[in-house]
Amino acid sequence: MARRARYSRDPLGLRRALAGWLLPGLVAAMALLAALAVAGAQGAAALADRWQRGAAAAVTVQLPEAEAAQIERALGVLRGLPEVAEARAMDPARLAELLRPWLGGSAGLPLPAVIEIRLRDARADPVLVGDRLAASVPGAVVEAHGLWVQRLAALARSLQALSWVILVLVAGVAAAVVAVATRAGLAARRDAVEVLHGLGAQDSYIAGRFARRLGLLAAGGALLGTLAALPALALLAGLAAPWIADEQAGAVAAWGMLPWPALAAVPPLAFLVGWATAQATVRRWLRRLP
Amino acid sequence: MIRFEAVGLRYPGGGPHRGAWGPEALSDITFALPRGSFTWLLGASGAGKSSVLRLMHLALRPTRGEVEVLGLRVARAPRAALPPVRRRIGVVFQDFRLLPYLSVFDNVALPLRLAGRAEASLRADVAEMLRWVGLEAKAQSSPLELSGGEQQRIAIARAVIHRPELLVADEPTGNLDTRQARRLLALLREMNRLGTTVVVASHDEELVARFPAPSLFLHEGRLHDPDNARGLDGWAEDDELA
């Protein structure tokens, strides 16, 4: 029976005491932020990974003549510089292989020698390295294209860390909002809580009713917020698609690139935050009763 | 069954010195009530009747001394030990304490549901209880739609539905006319005859005279016991008489 079912789920009348859209609305707003942060973290991580792989050789040095002695001298100078973590001459065969699409297979062309170096610190200025190298090996040219990529990757990594911080903050604020709502519910149902307590209800019973109600309200709000975030996320993913998946960019790829498991976890996590906060708040409140 | 031993009770004081304790509302209360007894708790307004009853149904713990109810020593019992004992006690409050957002039926069914009784078996019991207090027609009403006397009968029905071992009633006849008050008292005596220990606080002297029973007199928070008639020794005699 409807009435019977209503009682057994709601002996404290919490559906009426904890009604309205304020709590779900606030949680929805925070879930939206959480969804953006999750997607931001994931997107930043993908960009950083991809860029970092491309930046394996952060700085390259070209020598006009590929003489062994010259390469040795340049390697010696580079390895002596404090900023340089590693310097390695590129295998001429590999170089020829890399350049073949542009130069054709002719072996007669004189290829420059290329040395890959990794800097100890991405913020070191490669121009200084180049100047000091050119002093002892005339004609050496330093290319620092990889460095920008490395700096972008570092930026992406900090954005990712920032997203996690935002996520933790959002969860904390959500817990605080639920705690305030729980206290309001306790104030509205104070008499009922005291009557049930007096009739011999355990703390776990009373706290469980509140926790379930607030957990459901939070999960409902989180679901709405996450759904509301989807269009914006798809748009952003569409913009980022060319950077991450070069094959095909566009709406289809964008939907596929959304972090679905993480997004799907937002409402259950909101339920857990609401449930646990309500449990703790009600149990602490009940301690004032004997 | 119930034993008070040099019990003192202070309420937390309000006013300018929050957190301090007020004066002793009860001092040096010592008595024992045997299982199956019926006892009047008498005294002027403010004497401490409700306070004694609150200690009996574990709504308060004594500030000093020891209270033993249904085998539980309340003063130092762990908090989790109290709810199971509360479920063996029925209470009629001076102000009823019905839940306004539940129907009369659900209010009366509350103790059974808290005890975990199945819905199917509890419906007949609740209907029977509502018939007993003459309110079966109002089962689906809200308590707010009932008169004071009707609310009091619902409060009594809720207190006895789960056949408690101890029944504690605070001025249960306050809102009833004389005829209904007598009928209620007859019901309480009947419960007592069936084995429930009953304690009733009242200052309705006419009613007390009509249903004579052992009495505890309270005066300004102390047991007023000039000829030691209601001390522990006196109770052993009553026990044998019963």
Ligand SMILES: Nc1ncnc2c1ncn2[C@@H]1O[C@H](COP(=O)(O)OP(=O)(O)OP(=O)(O)O)[C@@H](O)[C@H]1O
């Ligand atoms: N919740 C409370 N907080 C502080 N003091 C209280 C509280 N309840 C009762 N008291 C005090 O304890 C004393 C005894 O009150 P109690 O309610 O036990 O009296 P009573 O005999 O039941 O009176 P009445 O017949 O009017 O119901 C009174 O002096 C009262 O001021």
Ligand SMILES: [Mg+2]
């Ligand atoms: Mg009183």
